[in-house]
Amino acid sequence: MTIATVTSLAIKGATLLLGKVAIIPIIIVALAYYNYDLMDPENYPKVTNNIRREYDFVVVGGGSAGSVVVNRLTENPAWSVLLLEAGGHETEITDVPILSLYLHKSKLDWKYRTQPQDSACQAMVDRRCCWTRGKVLGGSSVLNTMLYIRGNRRDFDQWESFGNPGWGYEDVLPYFKKSQDQRNPYLARNTKYHSTGGYLTIQDSPYNTPLGIAFLQAGEEMGYDIVDVNGQQQTGFALYQYTMRRGTRCSTAKAFVRPIQLRRNFHLSLWSHVTKILIDPVTRRAYGVEFIREGRKHVVHARKEVILSAGAINSPQLLMLSGIGPRQHLQQVGIPVIHDSPGVGQNLQDHIAVGGLIFLIDYPVSTVMTRLVNLNSALRYAITEDGPLTSNVGLETVGFISTKYANQSDDWPDIEFMLTSSSTTSDGGTHVKTAHGLTDEFYNEVFESINYRDVFGVFPMLLRPESRGFIKLRSSNPFDYPLMYHNYLTRQQDVDVLREGVKAAIALGETSSLKRFGARFHSRALPNCGHLPLFTDEYWDCAIRQYTMTIYHMSCTAKMGPPSDPMAVVDPELRVYGVSGLRVIDASIMPTITSGNINAPVIMIGEKGADLVKRQWSPRRKRDNVTSDE
Template sequence: MAVIALPAILAAVKGGVGLIGAGKIAILPFLIAAMTYFHYDQFDPENKPVDRDEVDAWYDFVIVGGGTAGSVLANRLSEISSWKVLLLEAGGQETEISDVPILSLYLHKSKLDWGYKTEPSDSACQAMVEKRCSWTRGKVLGGSSVLNTMLYIRGNRRDFDRWAAYGNPGWSFQDVLPYFKKSEDQRNPYLAKDKRYHATGGYQTIQDAPYNTPLGIAFLEAGAEMGYDIRDVNGDKQTGFALWQYTMRRGARCSAAKAFLRPIRLRKNLHISMYSHVTKILIDPATRRAYGVEFLKNGIKRRVLVRKEVILSAGAINSPHLLMLSGVGPANHLKEKGVPVIHDSPGVGKFVLEKDWT
């Protein structure tokens, strides 16, 4: 709270001294309390962002999808005050129910979930209705970080190092580790002392569960008796036994929207439009450059244009889907569906690899 409120409080003190004089400084606490009460939305860094009904015609960046990645991107890009950023999210706000960790599974198949199902299979989902599994995807500001079980587990270093070895400079584990730490606010004092892998003061709060059952402790002890190490799952090595770390703040869920969007919701150069379902990326067929998007809001088709980039962060299902709707994907498939082909990219919509659960 202090980060957001301090400038306003200092302004109130300065204005109050000028108004009533230094001799009556004792009345200032009451003046500050009154200002806080009547302008609470500006003082509370966890107040929800406001949905913008009308958007401008042009932005520097348009971010499609206000999920885990989109929330971080909106935060980072809008740090540059001269850049205008629009964040489009198909869903709305998270609820008080989603804040309660144990209720997360009750939100699956709710209005906060896209409600996707897999195709019938002979080798998976055999116990499910029609042999189809539900594939939960967040349709809400904060995305699937509002519906998951809040486990905070960084990818294995070998995966990052392999990406770098395949020709992606900047993606090795040592390259990305500073950014993990930059976003982290580790609330476990023991882990926070390990400055190699953890940090405090970032936007994303990480903490242990407020209560660990005796069974959980016995589980660790059993692993130790068998010769396994008790590990920090986000430390040097990930093989061993560990207690979970959670994207949690004061015992409640700390979604990506709560962590990265709420503290910056008053930035003038960031506009957030919810219930805005993007249906097409506008791409110039000649230059193959994205120059805007079309989206539906309140049943009305709208269009917004960009000076710099359209950033697609709509999730594992909707991102390739939207690319294909926009003419980027397997040419034969697009022609079958009557979509004009802008770029033949056979891999779009295939080879999906999605983590099981977090």
């Protein structure tokens, strides 16, 4: 990020956070560096004004997978590729790690909300969970917290055991490494699990509070090792690794799309809302898409393939709008059935955590927004690319632990601790509360008394939920948001595991490593649960249904599987069953959700999916495990 770009951030972001401040010196810096910024080699890629009638490949969705796909397919100069993205460009604000939650419910967010359900999200407005999804080039990698977690090797071996050859851990590891440019020199030396030179920059945080290391020490007190969670062993504690470059967000748009903007065979169309996949009803071949840009309908054809990379909500929505989905449902909303595929929109999985597990401390070492975001920190960020603005909303340390419901002798933990030097109250009940969708009544009763206090938070996240949600069309109108049913905590196993995760989180706060900061649990009883004896199993069973946090990992809604699986939507080559010339490459193809934050696996799916496309259309090419660049 150039100084001028950060200056623009300071003008916009500092005003957003602090109101009017003395920003004249920063404006002067902006003017001084204006011409340099125009020559930034990482500047935004230009939108193609004159879209051709036909391309070899049309990719729908420029998110974490789609950005990778267009990069890799355009390596072949003989292939023309069009990327259609419903949103626009990233902004200077999106670059700044500490501001990620301020992007929720912005113009870069689809602003999805689930249908009201009694099983979870009872503390949210209308009992509806907020499902933030990126409507921007780079997709949700522009809005997320940049956590780079690959998942557990057993996740991928399980995918393979379901009848998906080529998706075992040893098969997918090279694709994780292919993307990676690991900036931690200690990790980079471990060439079995890490690599350098890829498009995606992975680095440690430039800024940590003393709590980050204290969390590691607390994990050791509880009997866990300090590990590389993306290496040989997942169980244990570690400082997070981030998709960050020189202290700024490294979205997939920045990593994979900006470097290819001068390739002649790559065209980009932003603010382009795809409404339908065009499928010949006789041959059942996908031959193009319809989309709306600037209020006008456009049609573009694909000589080879249409590739859906629109994500776990939009990809099944588009399949159903185009006649691929459960027959009865499509008939109910008046869509002619091209192929009866009962699994489309089903099998929805997500990671949830319990919010509000807050520990007060006696030392000013936590991430309190009013203390960290100021003119000095903005200047430090602009000049040295470090400091408080590189803090990832306080996320510093991760812990993977096994509850009594997991196999204690196996390295396949069932809870992830997201350990933060901040919490819901660190901004005084403004943006975090709004991003999470909490009601004013719930927030004020439970948290208002500790606004802006020094705290840390423990967010226990359920790694492998048994509960399954689903997505349905609201109507045949492509601009109507689909109906989304999360079904969180509808399986008792999920309640049991998450309850044990909460107990372990409370125990972590009782370790001497954290007690030396004066740590004490904020034990205010939650509304709707006050009638139960405090901190009993019955109380926690109630509490986890109140402040139920999605971690925004919607997935598995067009799952991959063998032909014998009636609920499989795509085959192991990611080709849609029943229709030729159509492939899905994004989080929706996961058979089961991975054990950890899913952005890294989605990027891996983009890498492997692109290779599968290449292998089909380049039959004489040497078929290495991971193909070389063209």
